[in-house]
Amino acid sequence: MLKKDFTFENEIKIRIMKSFYIKNYGCQMNVADSEIITSILLKKGFILSNHIENAKIILFNSCSIRKKSELTIKNQIDKIKYLKNNGSLIGLIGCFSKSFKESLLNEKKIDFFINPDSYREIENKIYNKNIVKNFYKRKKETYENIIPYKKLDKKITTFLSITRGCNNMCTFCIVPFTRGREVSNNPFLIVEECKRLQNLGYKEITLLGQNVDSYYWIDNNNLSFNFANLLELIAKKLPTVRIRFSTSNPHDMSNEVLKIISKYDNICNHIHLPVQSGSNKILKLMNRKYSREEYLFLIKKIRKLIPNCSISHDIMTGFCNEEDNDHLDTLHLMDEIKYNYGYMFSYSPRPGTYAYNNLIDNVPKNIKKKRLQEIIKLQNEHSLYRMKEFLEKTQKVLIEGTSKKSNNYWYGRNSQNIVVVFPKKINLKIGNIALVNVKKFTSSTLIGEAIK
Numbered sequence: 001m002l003k004k005d006f007t008f009e010n011e012i013k014i015r016i017m018k019s020f021y022i023k024n025y026g027c028q029m030n031v032a033d034s035e036i037i038t039s040i041l042l043k044k045g046f047i048l049s050n051h052i053e054n055a056k057i058i059l060f061n062s063c064s065i066r067k068k069s070e071l072t073i074k075n076q077i078d079k080i081k082y083l084k085n086n087g088s089l090i091g092l093i094g095c096f097s098k099s100f101k102e103s104l105l106n107e108k109k110i111d112f113f114i115n116p117d118s119y120r121e122i123e124n125k126i127y128n129k130n131i132v133k134n135f136y137k138r139k140k141e142t143y144e145n146i147i148p149y150k151k152l153d154k155k156i157t158t159f160l161s162i163t164r165g166c167n168n169m170c171t172f173c174i175v176p177f178t179r180g181r182e183v184s185n186n187p188f189l190i191v192e193e194c195k196r197l198q199n200l201g202y203k204e205i206t207l208l209g210q211n212v213d214s215y216y217w218i219d220n221n222n223l224s225f226n227f228a229n230l231l232e233l234i235a236k237k238l239p240t241v242r243i244r245f246s247t248s249n250p251h252d253m254s255n256e257v258l259k260i261i262s263k264y265d266n267i268c269n270h271i272h273l274p275v276q277s278g279s280n281k282i283l284k285l286m287n288r289k290y291s292r293e294e295y296l297f298l299i300k301k302i303r304k305l306i307p308n309c310s311i312s313h314d315i316m317t318g319f320c321n322e323e324d325n326d327h328l329d330t331l332h333l334m335d336e337i338k339y340n341y342g343y344m345f346s347y348s349p350r351p352g353t354y355a356y357n358n359l360i361d362n363v364p365k366n367i368k369k370k371r372l373q374e375i376i377k378l379q380n381e382h383s384l385y386r387m388k389e390f391l392e393k394t395q396k397v398l399i400e401g402t403s404k405k406s407n408n409y410w411y412g413r414n415s416q417n418i419v420v421v422f423p424k425k426i427n428l429k430i431g432n433i434a435l436v437n438v439k440k441f442t443s444s445t446l447i448g449e450a451i452k
């Protein structure tokens, strides 16, 4: 719907007015969302611009999972104030808390915001700004008939959302509030999209969801698919494409899924399994729905069924009421598992969550910092320990490009999601699977030689 004064005789002017630029700050899920928004806008005749300076509509896509992400966005918005003063519109998309979005709107720092389940109304927001409320909001929005826009920038790995939202309600987490209840996409449409991605040249697809293990789809004839069924369907239909998935939830990961991973060569041997804490007291306060013992048992099962599987984690330190002995529980759990790698954070209270409303953020900042440093240091030791296991072993590496550090080296990843670099000696190109013998390593990279 056009505003009355939004009519131009001049085609060029219209093209300029319809140019948009989209910038991502968040996780892979946000990247996938940007592809959906881009697709919606292109269909409506908007024009994608690669330069922020040339765009009349500037979209920032990020999340507010930690306070830091909000600050990053605020800084970015301040940096381009001169563009807003020159008439550009600034819109915020992605998962932000209501209060954050509304305060930016009230301060006139942004022109509009759109919730993750309302991207279809973006054109309206652009023309009418936030005068129009989210009238197009859909309870079960999966963007089923929207084909995500792919940049075709010669990348050979890509992402695909299979679920949206989360039903878990971990007490620290803002995602259930910003992304809503979980909904799963139609498995047949997922396979169709995977095939389209394969035809575009992609060799690896990562299936995305806040909790992929709770994927569940059922049709009118009671034909149902859980995550194991979906994985198997994709693995069978696309035998030459590498399949990854993220994120797994310890509470929901089934034996069936582990068996499917071990059964199909094209499903990568890597599981990202956030633990958050090694202390039962803290896990309970976080409402994580598994105990330390159950988590360790799951790790044992993974190692038994998929012996080559790498395991990574998310750990959050300094949650409410975390004492020294809880922190030690986390360090001991890490020692027992020796993860390949992980993502480590300090607890950041998020308005609207259960923890924010009901628990006290009582671990002092300096203690949070000290504990985080200890966790990072220990993880570094474990990463080195795990990297050593690859020495002199041959890895199947999907070549993704030239190494950032040297033009003479290829860069890729093995099945375990570990970065491997090796000299470009033999006749290989991007998208090939190379057999690489590992000769050296750092805590994050394997360095090897391709075998002829």
Ligand code: 5AD
Pocket (backbone or CB within 6 Å): 065, 066, 172, 173, 174, 274, 276, 314, 315, 316, 345, 346, 347, 348, 349, 350
């Ligand atoms: N503070 C710090 N880290 C958080 N995460 C989620 N919410 C918060 C928060 N409030 C971390 C968790 C999660 C990862 C995606 O982000 O470790 O697994």
Ligand code: SF4
Pocket (backbone or CB within 6 Å): 166, 167, 168, 169, 170, 173, 174, 175, 176, 210, 211, 249
């Ligand atoms: Fe947040 Fe927990 Fe859902 Fe992950 S599983 S998105 S941490 S509520």
